Amino acid sequence: MKSVSISEASFLVGVSIDTLRRWDKRGIIRATRDNRGVRYFNLDEIERVKSKRDCRTSGHSQGTRNYQVLKDESPNGYKSLDLFAGAGGTALGLENAGFQHVLLSEIDKDAADTLRVNRPEWNVIEGDVANLDFKEFTDEIDLLEGGFPCQAFSYAGNSRGFEDTRGTMFFQFARAISESMPKMFIGENVRGLLRHDGGKTLETMMNTLKSIRGKNNETYRVAYRLVKAQYHDVPQKRERLLVMGIRSDIGDKLYFPRERDYIVSLWDAIGDYPKSEGQSYPLKKKAVLEQVPEGGYWKDLPEDVAKSYMGSSYYLGGGKTGMARRLSWDEPSLTLTCSPAQKQTERCHPEETRPLNVREYARIQTFPDEWQFKGGTSAAYKQIGNAVPVNLGYYIGKCAYAALQGSEKGVEKFVVPANETDYVI
Structure with missing residues (x-):
């Protein structure tokens, strides 16, 4: 794996410096910086991106795809409990990594029905997680996982543990841990949690998790890290904050997903045009978006059209990059929202x-x-x-397996050990 400067990469691969800068900015390739701030690039990574683009644009796309749902052949012997399961993105990823689910909790009826129709053998409990008693699972759960919703709450930073978090879904997540005392837990949330209320919200959560104690005075070592799905076999730029904890009598090693040295593009994922139901644009909106080129957005529209389409938003600050946005074949998708036709976060097909x-x-x-x-x-x-990408769930499962085993032996290509900057002390 050879690292070179941007000018050397441009010369060797035949891609302009401006293009490389744009790829770096968009997360298609990654740069490392030395102590002087000089950027260096992985030459193999750049050549892979260029090769994919050349194949697609020349019409020779066969053999260039890199899309798959990751799955192991057999169970790994560990049991898991899944909270706020949604449509099953994390749950399926964990199953694909070998975990056996003891229970899945989900309040939304449609999502619970989704879980049941796809996995009739799963023990899906529909309803409010606050009504569940987790004491019956004590000493039976290896991994407790949950993507707890994060309401907009803030605290004065008094670090009162459960008292600070009562009434929130995070409290239910922490209560489930406290009652069942799993060998380890993993929670996930949005990037914004890092800075919410100046970091006090996350600090309160970490203090709450570290304050949990078992009957034999067991505690948890806790770490968190921001993970970018696009480097984990997911054709999407989606960031999730992972919070992990391992019980003190089990070990003190935690692991996070190892970033791959490639990306999966939108062409890899949907270039064969999978057919299904979907939303459509009103004629007026469609006429506007037809003027947006692949990878473009509102700034690519004629000024009068952009002003008319955006209304008062045109004069607001910020990039507003989600408006009139058409995706690009050669990049991962932008983060999916709950509707691809929302005006602020449009996800128009590339073609x-x-x-x-x-x-x-x-x-x-x-x-x-x-x-x-x-x-x-x-x-x-x-x-x-709302889901966590299934393949990211798979890598999360590999991290849990390594922690429960106490070693990354056998899964080194999937995980990296947490370092001191990941730990909340």
Whole structure:
């Protein structure tokens, strides 16, 4: 793996410096910086991106695809409990990594029906997680996982543990840990949690998790890290904050997903045009988006058209890059939302002037094509948009396996050990 400067990479690969800068900015390739701030690039990574683009634009796309739903052949012997399961993105990823689910909790009826129709053998409990008693699972759970919703709450930073978090879904997540005392837990949330209330919200959560104690005075060592899905076999630029903890009598090693040295493009995922139901644009909106080039957005429209389409938003600050946005074949998709036709966060197909359809949405979240979504088109978009990508769930499962084993032996290519900057002391 050879690292070179941007000028050397441009000369060797035949790609302009401006293009390389744009790829770096968009997350298609990654740069490392030395102590002087000089950027260096992985030459193999750049050549792979260029090769893919050359193959697609020349019409020779066969053999260039890099899309798959990751799955192991056999169970790993560990049991898991999944909270706030949604449509099953994390749950399926963990199953694909070898975990056996003891229980899945989900309050939304359509999402619960989705779980049942796809996995009739799963123990799906529909309803408010606050009504569940987790004491019966004490000493039975290896991994407790949950993507707890994060309401907009803030604290004065008094670090009162459970008292600070009562009434929030995070409290239910922490209560489940406290009652069942799993060997380890993993929670996930949005990037914004890092800075919410100046970091006090996350600090309160970490203090709460570290304050949990078992009957034999066991505690948890806790770490967190921001993970970018696009480097984990997911054709989407989606960031998730992972929070992990391991029980003190089990070990003190935690692991996070190892970034791959390649990306999966939108062409890899949906270039064969999977057909399904989906939303459509009104004629007036379609006429506007037809003027946006592949990879473009509102700034690519004529000024009068942009002003008319955006209304008062045109004069507001910020990039507004989600408005009138058409995706690019050669990049991962932008983060999927609960609706691909929302004006602020549009996800227009790269080639056709329409929103992404349901199956395209599912592919971008790395759900297998046979995974069904119950409740109708709008419910399907919502479930998929809220999900954790299945392949990211797979890598999360590999991290949990390494921690439970106490070693990354055998899964080194999937995980990296947490370092001191990941730990909340």
